[in-house]
Amino acid sequence: MFDRVIEVINSCSTFLITSHARPDGDALGSGLAIYHLLRGMGKDAVIYNQDTTPAVYEFLPGSRNIIHSMNSVNGFDAAFVLDCSEIERVGDEKDRIGSIKHIVNIDHHASVGTFSDILLVDCTASSTGEIIHRLLKYMGVAISVNIATNLYTAILTDTGSFRYSNTGSKTLMAAADLVENGADCRYIAEMIYETRSAVQIRLMGNTMDTLELFEGGTVGFICITQKMLRKEGALPEHTEGFVDIVRSIQGVEIAVCCYEVSRDRFKISLRSKGKVNVEQVARKLGGGGHANASACRIEGNFKTVKENVLGAIKEVSITR
């Protein structure tokens, strides 16, 4: 399948690169790596994401070139849709993007849709960034510092600093090669993990105050309301990583973050230490993701939502 991707790269001239809305480090790092690759090859490449880049990722080389509206761009030969199991994940422009002639989908999610004709998927890879690294090695192209920094960030963030179970020896080998090619692991770690704002720390404080434990301490539940965000003057992106703090509690197997998107609409993020497949939990509730990290959206009041989530967790835990 590498060859088909290379064929598209060689035969096309204008590319759109995109990934899922509310982008994370893997979505952005992977996209920007492809952007630098194509630009370096003299191709015409545009990188688009529906949502603005979270401040923590603004250090990524090329991040200022990401556009957030597709009104003034069109006529692409091909699109790279990255880190998306479904075309819907790109957001409002899914139809316009979906109608581009050649679509290359590079992803590491378990359940991948069939929206593209060229599918580069490996659900054993830690991240989309790791798969792109493999592609570049297969292509034999030089990995620039810009590419290395973006891909290292993609891998670092999707493995939680090489701590999640998706970290394999290949992941660490890829990271080593990226450092060899100029990724500065200290600088990147500092940008990612040591630039929290006071607002974020206060919001984290508020959020951890809501911590509840269920099922004998194996399920940790936190809640973030719009009222809490307003109180601290915080943005949705400030909540990133909170659910991982809950996962780090001794005895907790499943961490749940219940984020109030708007009145009676919640986004549920689920994390597992490995014993329970939270992808199955999310699927029961109409969402998806990975075995250890998944998400879904539920409507209803907080009490009902909590009951639904805990019910789904119980079902999956019993039947597994």
Added chain:
Amino acid sequence: MFDRVIEVINSCSTFLITSHARPDGDALGSGLAIYHLLRGMGKDAVIYNQDTTPAVYEFLPGSRNIIHSMNSVNGFDAAFVLDCSEIERVGDEKDRIGSIKHIVNIDHHASVGTFSDILLVDCTASSTGEIIHRLLKYMGVAISVNIATNLYTAILTDTGSFRYSNTGSKTLMAAADLVENGADCRYIAEMIYETRSAVQIRLMGNTMDTLELFEGGTVGFICITQKMLRKEGALPEHTEGFVDIVRSIQGVEIAVCCYEVSRDRFKISLRSKGKVNVEQVARKLGGGGHANASACRIEGNFKTVKENVLGAIKEVSITR
């Protein structure tokens, strides 16, 4: 120098393995790796550390075999002294250990003493564990799961999960090889980083809620009262690391944690990112410590205490 180490291993039969008192992950992981290596070769090996193994490292394979008294052991052909720049670092038994005929010193510290005849030192290595990994590869011996787990932990902890500047591409390559040989990076990370209690997380939440910024956002101030501890059923030890969270805030140069020991008595912990010497701040208030980490005790009500600390910080910042 690898050859001289191998010569000692081959020519000797009885070995003492030790490292510095108050051992960390590198000291313990490195020592236990050598222990498993020698035992696997049919050698007689004893592993000693002056201090008991911290609970967080009890999962290390072989950790129960570490002895903490040398009263009943003697007559060693050779000693491995690991992760020690000076023989004094092993503690009270330095003379007995220092008199063993052959001493192999494996270390990655910049300034290394001359207490041993066989010195395997590389201050560009992330950790002693990384150097031992190189030795094993040079020897061509099989790396068992027990050895891999110990060396991976040594590298992981000394690089702060591959985040410190001592992480190089070679470090990541070594980590990859150890994972290839059976080190379970998820399990090890969980043992090391994910054993916080729910009580501690809730207390952290409460504490971060008290965050105040002063001096244009360069001074971050948190407060922990006895009432907060009582509310969460927390112990003083649960507050460990909170001040470091404040230091990680963007723009903060000095982090202050004001801990209420008892009514009108406070313990002040200070952390600096490097620009301001907080040892000088603590000294002004009757305490002491290092340039980047210091402490003092102050009596008075919270308002006065806060004014005193901020006043001292201001004085030091102005005169530096």
